[in-house]
Amino acid sequence: MTTELEKLENGDWYYFLDEEVVARKARAAKLCQEFNAISATDPASQTAKIRGIFGQAGKSVSVQATFNCDYGKNIRVGDDFLSNYNLTILDIAPVTIGNHVMIGPNVGLYTVNHPMTAQGRRQYLAKATPITIGNDVWFGGNVTVLPGVTIGNNVVIAAGAVVTHDIPDNCLAGGVPAKVIKPLETDGQINTSEK
Template sequence: MTSELDKLKAGDWYCFADEKVAARKARAAKLCQEFNAIPATEPERQTKKMQEILGSYGEHLSVQANFNCDYGKNIHVGHDFLSNYNLTILDMAPVQIGNNVMIGPNCGIYTVNHPMIPSGRRKYLARAKPVVIGNDVWFGGSVTVLPGVTIGNNVVIAAGAVVTKDVSDNTLVAGVPAKPIRKLSQD
C-alpha cells in the first residue's frame, strides 16, 4: 500500500491529516516559532536558525520574522536571498529559489492545493506541486504565488499580484491574476 508521504512526493492526492505528514508540519512549526522568537537585534542567531529550517541555502541569507513554512526542508534558496517581514512558504512540494531574490513583506508561496469538491476536503486531501523562482527576481509586498508556477529570471512581481501561471524571463507582471505588463531590461 502506498503511504501518504509517497503520494505527496508523487504529486498525487494525499491525506494531510496523516501522522507522518502532520509530523513534518509540527517540526516546521516548532522551528519557525523558535526563529520568530529571536530578537531582530540578533541577526546571526536568526540566520543560524533559518539555516536549520531550510533544505539548502547560499551565501548572504536574510529572512525577517515572522516566517512560517510547512516543512522547510523542501525550500532551497540561492545566494543573496532577502525576505522582508511575514513570509509564508507552504513547501509540501519543493520550492526552488534562485540567486539575488528579494521578497517584500506579507508574501506567500504555496505548493499545496485542496479539492474543489466537498467530499475531497472532508477527507483532508491535498496535492502539492513544485514552485520554481529564477535569479534576479523581486516580489513587491503581498504577492501570492500558487502551486506549480515557474517564475523566470529577471522578473518583477508588482505588489498585490496573485501569480497563477508561469512568468517568462525579463517580465514585469501585476494584477489578480497576474498578467505581463512589459518586458524588462537585463542591465
C-alpha cells in the first residue's frame, strides 16, 4: 500500500494531515523558527543555519529573516542567492533556483495546491508540482509563484506579480496573472538612462 508521503513525493493527491506529512512540516517549522531567532548582526550563523535547512546551496547565500518553508530539503539554490525579508517557500515539491538570483521582500513560492471541489478540500487533500527558476532572475517585492511554474534565465518579475504560467528567457514579466511585458537586453550593459 502506498503511504501518503509516497503519494506526496510522486506528485499524486495526498492526505495532508497524515502523521508523516505533519511531522515533516513540523520539523521544518522548528528549523525556520531557529533561523528566524538568530540576530541579524550574526550573518555567519544565519548562513550556516539556512544551509542546514536547504537541500543544496551554492556559494554566497544570504537569506534575511523571516524565512518559512514546508520541508527545506526540497529547496536547491545556486551561487549568489539573495533573498530579502519574509520569504516563504512551500517546498512540498522541489524548488530549484539557479545562480545569481535576487528575491525581494514578501515573496511566496508555492508548490502545493488543493482540490477545486469542496468535497476534495473536506478530505484534506493536496498535490504538489515543482517550481524551477533559472539563472540571473530578480523578483520584486510581493511576487507570488504558483505550483508547476518554470521561469527562464535573465528574467525580472515585477513587484506584485502573480506568476501562474511559465515565463521564457530574457524578459520582464508583471501583472496578475503575470505576462511578458518586454524583452530584456542580454549583452550585459546597464542602461543608466532608464527611469
